[in-house]
Amino acid sequence: MKKVIALLLAMVMMMSLVACGKSSSDETSKDGSSETIDLTMWCIATESDSNRHAYEASIADFKAAHPEINLTWEATQNQEYKTKIKAAVAANEMPDIFFTWSCAFLGEFVDAGRVYCVDDVYAQYASELPEVMMGNVKFDGKYYGVPTTLNIVGMFSNMELLKEVGYDEVPATYEELIECCDALVAQGIIPFGCSGKETWCVTEYLESIIEKTAGASVLNDIFAGNASWDNDDVAKAVGIFQEMIDKNYFDPEGIALSNDEVKANFIAGKYAFYMNGTWNCADFDKAGLSDKIQVAEFPVIDSSKSKLGELIGGPSDTLAVAASSKNAKVAAESAFEIAKGICRYGYLDGNGLPAWTPDYDYSSINSLTQSVADIVANSSQMVLFGDTAMAADNANIYLDYVSQIYSSVINGQEFVDGLTKDIK
Amino acid sequence: MKKLYSNKLTIILFILPALLLFALILFAPIFVSGYYSLFDWNGFGKMNFIGIENYKELFTSNSIGFLKALGNALLLALLSVGVQLPLALGLALLLGKGRKGERAFLSIYFVPVLISTVVIGQLWLKIYNSSYGILNAFLRSIGLDNLTRIWLDRDTALGATFVPILWQYVGYHMLLMYAGIKSVPVQYREAAMIDGAKEGQINRYIILPCIKPILKISTIFAVTGSLKSFDLIYVLTNGGPLHATEVPSTLMISMLFLRNRYGMGSTIAFLLIILCFAFALIIGRMFKDKEED
Known part of the structure; x- marks a missing residue:
């Protein structure tokens, strides 16, 4: 129960989620009939996706609870x-319900008037889905999507490799991390693994380093377009990354x-550290690495500008409803129900933290996800x-x-x- | 029959369905691409008419890098004509003489054309893998450890991407040329042999002139195919690292679907069409001149 409260408090504390663009959407309310309603849904939960089970389980629950709705998904x-x-x-030609990333990705669809406003439906779920979680789907004061899970960038550490160079714990300060990396290199162990083919993986490192050098507010303002990239601390952080x-x-x-x-x-033990999204917790747990791996946030580089608890991440995975849907309101209600289920199963599976307030027993979640929950609970x-x-x-x-930097x-x-x- | 041809209405009626289909499939998309290229548009929002600004930006912006992508495609075209076609011609000439196992070799060389490009891409990704790839393993096994490297990095990615592209379509051009060689009447070859012509002379003075139309078609396919090349590059490197393997098609996809610049993507598409038509005409003219000479 303490953890639920801690988590809720943390969610409320997330004050500066990135401000999103503005929009002008024609809100067309189209009620479906009480007959069998056909709905279609698109998402990214393919067979190999860590969220696959959460989607399958949630949709199965939804279908059982709503026999009047014929939902097909791909x-x-x-x-x-x-x-x-x-x-x-x-x-x-969009499906009734579709997966989207929040903020700018969704914002461009909203600007084009292609997304159904879910304000009315959200009002029914407001007690279960904190308003702070809706920040990235809010455009011009209206809500256009339902978040499912919340993820941050975590620094996963292979404790067996760290022990080989004399570290029983994840380095807590930047200086310790550098010393640890030097020791690893001297021992012939590669400290970090990062995909250059998928540049978003490089940003997981770079953004964390910029944040811990220049501060979260600075980075937030730059991403939101409220501040220029021309910032000495950002240049310094990039220099640190290149070093x-x-x-x-x-x-x-x-x-x-x-x-x-x-x-x-x-997973095979080639690298000591791997910085990536916390959705990986489930895969590491399935690979039997929960005892061998620990997750932490990247240490602070400039304590005069940043502090522990400033994180990269937030609720991004979202379900939205097409404005062109013939049963838009029913689709919106369905999206909320399905998102709630995905959040629940995803959290229990260890694919991220819940955007929705948990009202179920989650004591069985893996230790890595639990650690992430603790990090988020202490975030500012x-x-x-x-x-x-x-x-x-x-x-x-x-x-x-970013790829030029890498x-x-x-x-x-x-x-x-x-x-x-x-x-x- | 003469009466039928003199009836213009009949001619129009018979041609119309095919003409409509042709216009809808070929000309309408070209026209639409040209039209969209004049707009600043993200594909679903408001369209802003900007005239030829997209064209100006395409040739001057470093962040888009169109000239580099075009340069890569032209280099691939040059390699296709300079390496792929001679190789295909050599194989076709060898097989065209009716050697033992001709059909088996023909099938073997044609297999890469039949395999899905994605499969070929994955296959070559494994070959190039620096840890367990067969290429580095081979180099190590023959003591050339100093040559092992990350093949898909910035310095070698372009060459490494071109190798499978050239390899995949050798069989295709070989088959075209083989069909041409086989259609050359055997009496020509026999007559030349009686006159004392050697194998090289027969190929040079009998076979090649006879299959010139096929060589023209192959050259057009090789050049336009190189300008439009996309699938293998997409699978192997997706235009990276750092745009080292970028070609106009991968750039177009990036503009259309990653950067939401539908107008700019249409500009690239329109330019690609123009370039392909231009090269087809130039190549056609070059072969025509030689025929006339």
Whole structure:
């Protein structure tokens, strides 16, 4: 019970989730009839997705509770899904319910008037879904989606490898982390694994380092477009990241590897650390690594500007409803029910923390997810992932510069200068 | 029959269905792409007419990198014509002579064309893997450890991506040329042999001139195919790392679906169409001149 309260308090404390864009949507309320209603749903929970079980279980529960609704759903892989949903939005041939990432990704659909406003339906669920969790689906004061789970970037540490260089605990300070990495390199162990083929993986490192150097508020303002990239602390943070690369802290093969391959290497014990989303907890638990791995947040680099508890992440996974749906209101109610179920099963499976207030026994969750819950419970501020927070064009320009940093083609100053010039 | 041809209404009626289909499938998308290329549009929001601004930005913006992508595609076209087609021609000439096991070799060389590109991409990803890939393993086994490397990194990714593309379609061009060689009447070859012509001379002065139309088609396919190349690059590197393997098609997909710049994506699509038509015309003209000479 303490943990529930702690978690709730933490959620309420998340004060500065990235501000989202504005929108102008035609709110068209279309009530469905009481006859059997056909609904379609698209998502990214493919067979290999860690959330697959949560989707299957939630939809099974929903179908059992709502025999009057005939729900058909299909899943497409993450990258392909982005193409598919954008093409569907462009053609205005969207499914009734669709998975989306919150903030800018959803915001562009909302701007185009393609998303149904769920204010009325949210009012029925407000007691179970804290308003602070709805910040990233709020545009011009209206809600356009239902969050499912909440994830942050965690630094996963292989404790067996750390023990080999004399560390029984995850380094708590930046200086200790550097000493630990030096010891690992001297021992022939690669400290970090990071996929260069999927640039979002590099941002998990870079954004954490920027946040712990410049502070969460600064990074939040930059992502939200309220501040310029031309910031000395950001340039300094990028320099720190590149210094880590130059000191061979990162697997050089990572540049040509996918995230799945890097993750498999970490599971196989090739790297001491792996920074990535906390949705990985379930996979590490399934691989039998819960005793061997610990999760922590990246240590503070400049304590005058940042502090522990400033995290990268937030509620991003969202279900939304097409404005063109013939049964939009029913679809919205269904989306809330299904999202609630996904949140529940996803949390119990260890795929992230609940955006919805848990009203069930979750004492069985794996120890890694429990650790993440503790980190979030002590957090003061979260900054949503940069590529989700920014509009698509800017996000991809940003990712381009990040990959140039990872390949050491440009330095920190060139990074901030380039982004200042190119980000619109 | 003459009466039938003189009736213009009949001609129009018979041609109309095919013409409509042709116009809808070919010309309408080109026209629409050209139209969208004049707008700043994210694909689903408001369209802003900006004239030729997309074209200007495409050729001047470093963050888009179109010129580099186009350069990569042209390099691939050059390699296709300079390496792939001679290889295909060599194989076709060898098999065209009616050697033992001709059909078996023909099938074997054609197999890569039949295999799904995604499968080929995954196969070559494994070959190039720096830890367990067969390429590095082979180099190590023959003592060339110093040559082992990360093949899909910035320096070698372009070459590493081109190898499977060239390899995959050698069989395709070989089959086209083989069919051409087989259609050359055997009497020509026999007559040349009686006159004392050697194998090389027969190929040079009899076979090649006879299959010139096929060579033209193969060259057009190789060049336009290179300009449009997409699938293998998408699977192997997705245009990375750092745009090292970017080609116009991968850039177009990135603009359309990652950066939500539908207008810019349409600009690239329209330019690609123009380039393909232009190269097809130039190649056609080059072969025509030679035929006339």
